[in-house]
Amino acid sequence: MKQFLKVAAFAVLALLVFDSCKKAKETSETTGWNYNDTEWGGFEKLEYEGQQEGPNLVLVEGGTFTMGVVDQDVMFRYNNIPRRVTVSSFYMDETEVANIDYREYMWWLQRVFSESYPEVLLKALPDTLVWREELAFNEPFVETYFRHPSYNSYPVVGVTWLQANDYAKWRTDRVNEMLLIRKGILNPNSEQKDEDNFNTEAYLVGQYEGSMNKGMKDWRTGGERPVRFEDGILVPSYRLPTEAEWEYAAVSLQGKQAMKDERISDRRLYPWDGTSMRYQRRGKYQGEMLANFKRGRGDYMGMAGKLNDNAHITAPVRSYMPNDFGLFNMGGNVSEWVLDVYRPLTSVALEDSENHDLNPFRGHIFQQKVLDEEGKPVEKDSLGRIRYEPIRDEQVAERLNYRRANVVDYLDGDKESEVFYNYGVSTLISDKARVIKGGSWADRAYYMAPGNRRFLDEDRSSKTLGFRCAMTRVGGPQGNDNTGGHQFPKRYQKKKKRKYK
Numbered sequence: 001m002k003q004f005l006k007v008a009a010f011a012v013l014a015l016l017v018f019d020s021c022k023k024a025k026e027t028s029e030t031t032g033w034n035y036n037d038t039e040w041g042g043f044e045k046l047e048y049e050g051q052q053e054g055p056n057l058v059l060v061e062g063g064t065f066t067m068g069v070v071d072q073d074v075m076f077r078y079n080n081i082p083r084r085v086t087v088s089s090f091y092m093d094e095t096e097v098a099n100i101d102y103r104e105y106m107w108w109l110q111r112v113f114s115e116s117y118p119e120v121l122l123k124a125l126p127d128t129l130v131w132r133e134e135l136a137f138n139e140p141f142v143e144t145y146f147r148h149p150s151y152n153s154y155p156v157v158g159v160t161w162l163q164a165n166d167y168a169k170w171r172t173d174r175v176n177e178m179l180l181i182r183k184g185i186l187n188p189n190s191e192q193k194d195e196d197n198f199n200t201e202a203y204l205v206g207q208y209e210g211s212m213n214k215g216m217k218d219w220r221t222g223g224e225r226p227v228r229f230e231d232g233i234l235v236p237s238y239r240l241p242t243e244a245e246w247e248y249a250a251v252s253l254q255g256k257q258a259m260k261d262e263r264i265s266d267r268r269l270y271p272w273d274g275t276s277m278r279y280q281r282r283g284k285y286q287g288e289m290l291a292n293f294k295r296g297r298g299d300y301m302g303m304a305g306k307l308n309d310n311a312h313i314t315a316p317v318r319s320y321m322p323n324d325f326g327l328f329n330m331g332g333n334v335s336e337w338v339l340d341v342y343r344p345l346t347s348v349a350l351e352d353s354e355n356h357d358l359n360p361f362r363g364h365i366f367q368q369k370v371l372d373e374e375g376k377p378v379e380k381d382s383l384g385r386i387r388y389e390p391i392r393d394e395q396v397a398e399r400l401n402y403r404r405a406n407v408v409d410y411l412d413g414d415k416e417s418e419v420f421y422n423y424g425v426s427t428l429i430s431d432k433a434r435v436i437k438g439g440s441w442a443d444r445a446y447y448m449a450p451g452n453r454r455f456l457d458e459d460r461s462s463k464t465l466g467f468r469c470a471m472t473r474v475g476g477p478q479g480n481d482n483t484g485g486h487q488f489p490k491r492y493q494k495k496k497k498r499k500y501k
Contacts, residue, residue, distance in 0.1 A: 050480025
């Protein structure tokens with residue numbers, strides 16, 4: 001019996017050794033050279049399991065939809081003309097960013113920058129004075145709404161578009177730092193100060209080391225190395241969603257698809273079925289409110305004993321029923337910032353609109369890293385961030401896909417369009433105007449239709465305005481189990497492998 005166990009153990013060991021050797025000697029299908037082999041140059045091919053899903057994110061599978069106001073435009077604004085577009089798959093926050101989430105951000109800024117750069121924290125502070133009214137007693141919210149634990153799970157308000165973008169950049173770094181800690185690459189470091197703090201880009205270009213635990217296997221030298229972008233461990237940047245992404249996620253038409261055969265059975269006016277603000281199906285939730293909004297003049301929550309939406313101002317971020325993508329409060333509670341610059345006419349009015357029907361967006365100011373004479377990024381700034389500069393027009397003058405670095409006003413506000421926005425005289429629209437989507441707790445139901453849009457300058461804030469983050473999906477559109485494209489069985493792939501001697 002002992003002899004049999006020894007033979008079996010030897011066989012298992014031999015199988016493991018054979019399997020590891022087999023993996024180490026996987027070869028390129030185009031050159032025949034070995035991957036992951038120091039003797040063959042050390043070119044790496046890693047086992048990639050798919051994109052990491054960041055905390056609180058939900059996959060929104062992309063597709064085509066009619067973007068814009070699809071019902072009667074009772075305000076006669078005509079600022080969101082219906083047009084057919086396609087949105088790539090992306091990730092989106094399940095909820096709006098809550099007060100406790102933003103306070104965690106401020107706590108980190110205070111810990112890292114308060115001694116040398118107190119202005120960084122001051123720049124991030126939300127404006128709690130947005131609650132003040134000349135003829136209303138909302139003064140208690142000025143002191144309590146953001147900081148009191150009773151409102152921990154309520155959406156943060158009083159945040160500008162610029163502050164929301166700064167939060168998204170900070171969140172990217174904290175999530176990537178935690179991924180490296182959990183992978184055993186870095187040790188936790190709570191002593192980060194000033195420029196010596198984890199920044200994703202600084203780490204990738206070798207300008208941040210931190211407390212190193214262990215590195216990745218370096219197949220070129222046989223030693224260890226830091227994580228690279230090609231390893232697929234770090235997540236793409238958190239950011240605000242584009243207007244097209246937000247609207248697509250809000251309308252959530254996958255619940256109206258007939259038999260999964262590319263036919264939409266019915267369009268939607270709101271992020272849910274029908275035109276009622278109450279849940280229509282039978283069951284214990286029948287008659288419950290589906291969103292937090294102002295039902296009528298002076299009616300924010302109904303009568304004592306039977307409150308309709310149970311919220312006099314905002315409600316907790318996981319209130320009411322999520323839509324078909326699993327996203328909460330895509331109609332009501334707070335309006336939300338999106339990435340786009342506002343223009344009153346959409347791209348359907350442009351002559352070349354066919355070129356902008358995949359992931360439409362307005363707001364690009366293309367930038368590049370500041371490089372030294374050797375072509376490497378210059379030293380990071382005093383806050384630990386890689387330096388960027390706008391691309392000069394002469395650098396892209398000969399390109400075919402774009403000719404200018406700043407295309408915020410492209411074909412609507414530039415000299416080619418013969419449109420001039422005389423800000424403060426004949427219009428309130430400028431290049432600082434950013435799109436706002438969704439209705440809020442202080443709005444009527446009309447504004448909860450995903451196609452409706454408003455705008456506010458990027459450095460302004462409101463008690464009815466919050467935000468949520470998004471992230472680009474890399475790889476197959478259906479998630480990590482899907483590589484993209486229709487994969488036919490191997491018997492249809494007439495591919496002959498050659499052995500190299």
